[in-house]
Amino acid sequence: MKLPKILLIAPTYINSANTMYFPIGMAYLCSYLEKKGFEIDGINMNNYGLEKGLEKVSTLLKSKKYDVIGIGGLTIAFEQIEYLIKKLRCLSDAKIVLGGGITACESEIVIKEIKPDYMIISEGELIFEELLYHIADIKKPLPKGSWSFNLNRSEIEYQNNESYSINELDELPFPDYEKMEIDKFIDIQSGEIWSHHKVDPFVGKYIPISASRSCPFKCTFCYHSGMGKYRKHSVDYATEFIKRLKEKYKITHFLIYDELFSLNKKRVIEFCEKIKKLNISFMCQLRVDQIDLEMLKTMKDAGCIEISYGIESGSNKVIESMQKKITAEQIENAIKLTREAKIGIQGNFLYGDPAETEETIKDSLKFQEKNKLYFSDWSMVLPYPGTVLHNIALSKNLINDRVQFIKDIANTSKYLWNSPINLTNFSDKEYIERYSMLKEINDKNHRKVLTKIIEAKDIDSKHSYLKVSCPTCNYESEYENFPFPFNKENLFKNKESFYGFLGINLVCPNCRSKHHLLPKQIPHISKEFKLFESKLKNFIKKNKNIVVMPAIDRYFSAIKDDTNLFNISVNGVLDSREYRIGDKFLNSKVEKLSKETILKYSNKSFIIYPWVEYEKAYNLLISNGIQKEKILMWNKI
Ligand code: SF4
Numbered sequence: 001m002k003l004p005k006i007l008l009i010a011p012t013y014i015n016s017a018n019t020m021y022f023p024i025g026m027a028y029l030c031s032y033l034e035k036k037g038f039e040i041d042g043i044n045m046n047n048y049g050l051e052k053g054l055e056k057v058s059t060l061l062k063s064k065k066y067d068v069i070g071i072g073g074l075t076i077a078f079e080q081i082e083y084l085i086k087k088l089r090c091l092s093d094a095k096i097v098l099g100g101g102i103t104a105c106e107s108e109i110v111i112k113e114i115k116p117d118y119m120i121i122s123e124g125e126l127i128f129e130e131l132l133y134h135i136a137d138i139k140k141p142l143p144k145g146s147w148s149f150n151l152n153r154s155e156i157e158y159q160n161n162e163s164y165s166i167n168e169l170d171e172l173p174f175p176d177y178e179k180m181e182i183d184k185f186i187d188i189q190s191g192e193i194w195s196h197h198k199v200d201p202f203v204g205k206y207i208p209i210s211a212s213r214s215c216p217f218k219c220t221f222c223y224h225s226g227m228g229k230y231r232k233h234s235v236d237y238a239t240e241f242i243k244r245l246k247e248k249y250k251i252t253h254f255l256i257y258d259e260l261f262s263l264n265k266k267r268v269i270e271f272c273e274k275i276k277k278l279n280i281s282f283m284c285q286l287r288v289d290q291i292d293l294e295m296l297k298t299m300k301d302a303g304c305i306e307i308s309y310g311i312e313s314g315s316n317k318v319i320e321s322m323q324k325k326i327t328a329e330q331i332e333n334a335i336k337l338t339r340e341a342k343i344g345i346q347g348n349f350l351y352g353d354p355a356e357t358e359e360t361i362k363d364s365l366k367f368q369e370k371n372k373l374y375f376s377d378w379s380m381v382l383p384y385p386g387t388v389l390h391n392i393a394l395s396k397n398l399i400n401d402r403v404q405f406i407k408d409i410a411n412t413s414k415y416l417w418n419s420p421i422n423l424t425n426f427s428d429k430e431y432i433e434r435y436s437m438l439k440e441i442n443d444k445n446h447r448k449v450l451t452k453i454i455e456a457k458d459i460d461s462k463h464s465y466l467k468v469s470c471p472t473c474n475y476e477s478e479y480e481n482f483p484f485p486f487n488k489e490n491l492f493k494n495k496e497s498f499y500g501f502l503g504i505n506l507v508c509p510n511c512r513s514k515h516h517l518l519p520k521q522i523p524h525i526s527k528e529f530k531l532f533e534s535k536l537k538n539f540i541k542k543n544k545n546i547v548v549m550p551a552i553d554r555y556f557s558a559i560k561d562d563t564n565l566f567n568i569s570v571n572g573v574l575d576s577r578e579y580r581i582g583d584k585f586l587n588s589k590v591e592k593l594s595k596e597t598i599l600k601y602s603n604k605s606f607i608i609y610p611w612v613e614y615e616k617a618y619n620l621l622i623s624n625g626i627q628k629e630k631i632l633m634w635n636k637i
Pocket residue numbers: 215216217218219222223224225259260287310324
């Protein structure tokens with residue numbers, strides 16, 4: 001039997017090149033299938049972005065013939081995968097196999113909408129291998145855990161949901177990171193860990209690894225609860241793999257991407273003892289009920305610099321409703337012990353569980369107020385397919401169009417701000433207002449622990465030199481060339497959003513506590529503010545009657561603290577977001593941005609602050625006869 005040649009493609013999650021995603025699962029698939037004698041290549045499109053990634057795929061398909069193209073991803077990549085498969089159909093007649101988290105829930109919708117030839121609804125290795133034998137020889141049966149789709153008749157031909165997966169992870173060869181282009185993934189990293197308004201420039205470049213699969217818990221919002229049995233690699237396997245990666249790529253920082261790093265203290269301690277000799281640093285995710293001080297100190301000693309805990313809420317009512325099987329007291333204790341061990345903390349809060357009320361929000365805020373030295377952020381519940389919350393949302397008729405819901409799932413701003421899936425008893429308006437308030441309080445909390453500046457000077461329009469000291473332990477650090485905002489692609493090109501206005505949380509390299517650097521403390525940013533302030537002043541002098549947009553909410557107090565941008569009196573405020581209409585902003589009632597309101601204010605002048613809808617608003621003004629000179633825009637300074 002002639003074995004098929006395979007190309008594995010990791011689809012993009014956002015259009016531009018990014019380091020948010022390295023396809024560890026596909027790297028496992030590569031080495032497993034290679035060992036079985038298959039010829040296999042891989043592309044991680046995230047390394048290139050959508051269009052450049054497609055060019056790369058197209059070039060490869062012109063130079064080499066593949067029999068099978070495997071694509072794997074999460075539900076949030078639905079539209080990107082759909083687009084990719086349409087393109088692939090024009091480039092190749094290879095059979096297309098879809099796998100990954102996207103196939104495991106709402107499988108029927110996924111296969112009918114995306115139209116791959118085959119779909120694997122469980123872990124890849126074993127089922128994909130069997131499927132490849134079927135593709136090579138049609139007499140061999142389709143395996144369990146796979147589906148097939150007849151493109152001509154546009155219907156499902158075979159469907160088997162009996163999933164199965166490998167029991168002993170150590171039986172798998174080390175994942176082939178090279179095939180999935182780890183070199184490029186490392187190359188495009190900017191050298192600092194940057195996430196959720198937090199930066200850690202002393203960590204440098206990193207490689208993600210996986211030491212276990214799945215999770216034995218069943219939290220109501222979490223899709224992982226449906227991903228089969230919890231299994232783990234032996235400590236020897238995991239540490240040997242890290243050692244090899246370190247030697248080969250000269251990288252000394254690792255992100256352990258498992259849902260749950262370990263359920264077993266003995267295993268963590270054994271891992272730490274082995275890893276310590278490698279002189280690396282690492283970050284991981286743990287549950288608050290799985291730790292004690294001895295374990296944390298051992299982890300610190302072995303190079304652990306940050307632990308991510310799913311805090312979710314400060315209210316026991318909500319935590320219980322989420323079936324987290326922990327308590328607020330356990331969370332508080334874990335935070336205290338982790339701080340004591342001088343390990344950094346990323347704590348994530350989740351708003352919008354069905355049990356969320358005014359009272360539970362207050363509990364969470366009290367909890368957050370007590371714990372300011374670690375980094376936290378709020379997210380809103382999104383009922384992903386396959387979760388308990390998804391079923392609740394369906395039963396409450398909150399998801400009217402299941403197909404559209406999956407397609408839109410990556411468009412979080414739509415759900416968060418315009419049409420949230422609101423599982424609480426709050427009205428939609430109250431629901432969004434409370435979320436906005438939580439985000440704002442979170443921002444304010446960051447500002448309660450400020451970086452101490454020892455010396456600061458601008459180097460050029462995009463960088464500053466900073467010497468700072470940690471307000472908690474007085475440790476001094478120097479940033480030779482501090483770029484802010486950090487995203488190089490968007491650096492000063494895209495001033496439509498408030499990216500860069502909120503300041504940044506720095507992590508002390510010594511005690512790993514968080515402190516906050518205000519934008520106005522960064523000389524090159526401070527200059528930008530002053531420039532806009534002076535333009536604003538001149539504009540107001542010339543144009544007395546002013547209408548502004550949008551009615552800024554979450555970032556308002558931060559920008560107000562840092563700048564003089566809002567020391568103006570206005571004749572009107574316009575916004576396109578429904579939930580802001582009717583509110584008060586700058587002492588004026590917010591009106592809907594529309595042709596009618598623009599005409600109503602046609603003899604006035606307009607100021608557009610940074611706004612994601614900037615282009616839309618500007619074009620609407622111009623198309624309704626407002627002259628360019630009558631508009632002042634932040635992103636045009
Ligand atoms: S939230 Fe964490 S503990 Fe809960 S099911 Fe998901 S991975 Fe497991």
